[in-house]
Structures are given as C-alpha cells and as structure tokens.
Amino acid sequence: MKRLVFLGAMNRDLVAHIPAAAMLSKLQLAAPPLLETPVSDAVAEQGASLFIALGAADHLGGSAFNAARIVALLDAETRRLALSFLGLAGRVGQAAPHLDALRDWGIAADGVQHSALPPATCLAMVESAGRTLLTASGANAGIATWLSERGDDLARRIADADLIHVTSYLDPAAPGLIAAILAEARRRNPHLRVSLDPGAAWVLPGGAGFEQLLAQADILHLNQEELAHLCGSADPATLGGRLHPRYWLIVARTHCGATLYEDRGNAPSAIRKLPDTPLPAAIVDATGAGDTFCGGFLWHLLANGADPLDAARLGFTLARVKVGKEGPLTAEDISSGTAVVV
Numbered sequence: 001m002k003r004l005v006f007l008g009a010m011n012r013d014l015v016a017h018i019p020a021a022a023m024l025s026k027l028q029l030a031a032p033p034l035l036e037t038p039v040s041d042a043v044a045e046q047g048a049s050l051f052i053a054l055g056a057a058d059h060l061g062g063s064a065f066n067a068a069r070i071v072a073l074l075d076a077e078t079r080r081l082a083l084s085f086l087g088l089a090g091r092v093g094q095a096a097p098h099l100d101a102l103r104d105w106g107i108a109a110d111g112v113q114h115s116a117l118p119p120a121t122c123l124a125m126v127e128s129a130g131r132t133l134l135t136a137s138g139a140n141a142g143i144a145t146w147l148s149e150r151g152d153d154l155a156r157r158i159a160d161a162d163l164i165h166v167t168s169y170l171d172p173a174a175p176g177l178i179a180a181i182l183a184e185a186r187r188r189n190p191h192l193r194v195s196l197d198p199g200a201a202w203v204l205p206g207g208a209g210f211e212q213l214l215a216q217a218d219i220l221h222l223n224q225e226e227l228a229h230l231c232g233s234a235d236p237a238t239l240g241g242r243l244h245p246r247y248w249l250i251v252a253r254t255h256c257g258a259t260l261y262e263d264r265g266n267a268p269s270a271i272r273k274l275p276d277t278p279l280p281a282a283i284v285d286a287t288g289a290g291d292t293f294c295g296g297f298l299w300h301l302l303a304n305g306a307d308p309l310d311a312a313r314l315g316f317t318l319a320r321v322k323v324g325k326e327g328p329l330t331a332e333d334i335s336s337g338t339a340v341v342v
Contacts, residue, residue, distance in 0.1 A: 001079075002302050004071065005158055006107075007086045007178070008064025008167030009140050010098040011120040014048055015287050015326070016056035020125040020132035026050060029134070036133040036200045038170045044121040044136030051123060057285075059327050060097055061122060062087075063167035063197060066288045066328065070295025070318065072105035073334045080303040084108035084161075086154060088146055090119035090139030111157050113146060115139035120170075124287045131286050135170060135201075143169045147177040155181050159188035163302055165294065166194065166213075168201040175202055176209025182216040194244065197221040197294050203229055214242045221294050224254045237261045237269040249308055253293055253319075255279055258312045272309050274316055286323045293319040 016023075020033045027047055031037035039047075052058070068085055075081050083105075089098045089112050098119065102109040120138040124131050137143075147154070158164050158181065166178060175198075186192050196217035202210050203226045214220070220243060222230070227250075231239055240248045240263055250261040256276040264270050296315035300306040306314075321333050 001082050003082045003161040005084050005161040005164040006064040006068045009062040009120050010065045010087055010089050011062035011122045013059045013061030013122045014051040014056045015124040016051050016054050017126050023125055033132045034130045039134045039136050041136045047123045057327055063291050066291030067295040070292050071299045072107055073331050074299040086111040088113050088115050088139045090115050090117050137170050140169055144171045144173040151181050155184035158185035163193040167197045168199045175213040179212035179216050193218045195219040218244050219249045221251050227252045258316055283323050285326045289319040289322045292322040
C-alpha cells in the first residue's frame with residue numbers, strides 16, 4: 001500500500017458571492033483583487049461577521065486539507081493508499097472539526113497538533129472574474145515554532161511515505177523550515193517524492209527559503225499567474241532547473257486545461273497538454289478548484305500508477321465539477337466526475 005502524507009494549513013473558509021471591491025472597502029483594506037492577501041485575526045473576525053450576515057457559506061478548508069479530502073473520497077472504496085496529515089488544528093468552540101473530519105475520512109491525524117486558537121480563517125469573495133482571498137493565521141501563527149520543535153519527528157513521519165504534498169503557510173519562515181525537514185526526510189528515504197503547491201502566498205514574495213523548498217520539489221503545481229510570475233518571458237521548462245535534480249514535473253493549470261512540463265533525463269524535456277475546454281457559462285464557486293485538481297491528480301498518479309497526463313485529466317475533470325457547485329465536493333460529486341475519466 002502506497003503512503004501519501006499532506007502538510008499544510010487547516011482553515012475555516014467563508015465564501016460569499018460578492019464584489020471584492022465593496023467588501024475590501026468596508027474592511028478598509030488596500031488588498032489586490034483576485035489574489036490571496038494575509039490579514040490580521042482581528043480583520044478576519046470582522047470580515048467573518050460581515051460574511052455571515054450576508055449568508056456566506058461556511059466550510060472547513062485549507063489547500064492541503066482540501067486536496068486530502070478529494071484523495072480520501074476517491075480512495076474510499078478501494079483503500080489503495082495509507083493517508084496521513086501533518087499540521088496544526090484549531091478549535092471552534094469546544095470542537096476540533098478538522099480532526100473529526102480527517103478521522104471520518106480515514107486519514108491518520110496523529111501527526112496533527114491541537115491548538116486552543118481558532119483555525120486560520122479564509123474569507124473568499126467570488127465573482128465572475130475569479131476569487132479574492134483574505135487569510136488570517138489563527139492557529140497557524142505557531143507554525144514556525146511547531147516546525148522547529150517537531151522537525152525530527154516530522155522528518156521521520158515524512159520519510160515513511162512514498163509521496164508528500166506540501167502547501168503554503170503565511171509565516172515567511174515556513175518555506176525554509178519545511179525545506180530542511182524535507183531534506184532530512186530524503187536523507188532517510190531517498191525514494192521519497194515531494195509534491196508542492198506553493199500558491200501565491202509563497203510564489204509572489206519568493207526568497208531564499210522558497211528557493212530551498214523548490215529545490216526539494218519533484219512535482220510543482222502552479223496556476224497560470226504563478227507560472228508567469230516565476231518564469232517571466234523564459235521557457236517554463238527552464239523552471240525545472242530550480243527543482244529537485246532527480247526528476248521534475250511542472251503541472252501548470254489554467255481555467256481551460258493544463259500543460260505538463262516533464263524532465264526526461266538526458267533528452268529534452270517533454271511538453272504535453274490537455275485539450276482546452278471552454279469555461280462553463282456560470283461559475284458557482286471556484287474556491288478550492290485548484291486543490292481539487294491536485295487531489296484528483298495525486299490520487300490517480302499514486303493509487304493507479306497513472307501517466308501524469310491522465311492524472312491531470314482526472315484532476316481537471318473534478319475541478320470542473322467543483323466550480324459548478326457551492327462548497328467542497330461530496331462522494332456523489334466525485335463519482336460523477338470519475339465515471340467519465342477513470
């Protein structure tokens with residue numbers, strides 16, 4: 001049985017179909033639209049009150065958590081993968097909803113640390129052009145301390161896996177700390193593969209820690225804006241030189257398809273694409289669509305040994321199902337999405 005580990009934030013997502021400009025004005029924020037911006041817990045609390053008053057949807061989220069949900073639902077019948085999660089879980093009242101959900105999905109959570117703080121909060125404003133995210137750290141404010149103090153234990157847990165999927169935290173120290181943990185895990189298990197979905201929170205500021213993290217990545221997931229930021233006018237395949245030298249794969253998502261840039265050893269890198277599919281007439285909720293893509297991709301790749309392009313096809317199909325409904329996908333949604341692909 002293959003082992004897949006997730007490391008990333010566990011958030012509370014509030015999603016409202018409202019123009020971002022109006023909400024940003026109410027919160028007196030100069031945040032850019034259609035991107036993710038870190039905010040204080042106080043601003044998040046104020047925003048959450050405004051969102052709830054508007055009837056916003058309230059979901060458990062976080063990039064790695066969203067991807068883990070998809071993998072667990074895809075794997076529920078066949079149980080081909082042993083899944084586990086690493087991170088900090090906040091409390092909502094007396095409950096720890098993320099921990100409860102992980103256990104319900106059959107994902108081991110013994111590597112998750114409890115926090116008395118609330119979960120990180122993500123306020124998502126959805127409109128036709130995309131979504132604007134405001135994210136507060138909450139329990140994740142302690143992530144750098146947790147990574148530093150638990151580094152050896154985390155490296156041991158990660159080294160037991162075949163693949164780890166890493167997503168971003170807002171703390172600028174996190175990329176470098178995670179890179180060091182991954183390097184130690186690779187020392188213990190040279191066959192470990194690292195999947196990285198850095199998101200704008202890590203891509204835009206860049207920095208030495210982020211470069212160290214890129215150097216540990218075998219599989220790099222990017223949307224079209226992140227790819228453009230990292231590559232500029234250069235051939236995207238040149239980005240592979242900043243990834244792990246053993247093997248690299250860049251999965252570049254767009255709203256209409258995906259392009260794969262793949263290392264072929266001594267041969268020129270391969271470029272393969274899914275055919276473009278026009279956007280649906282109506283986008284209901286795009287929040288978490290990229291995470292849904294990653295979950296579908298990782299499950300098909302690891303559980304079935306699928307060709308990466310076929311894995312991307314499943315991820316894209318599920319992401320299309322996701323943008324057509326409010327909130328996370330259910331088991332029934334997953335079945336409808338996989339029926340035409342797998």
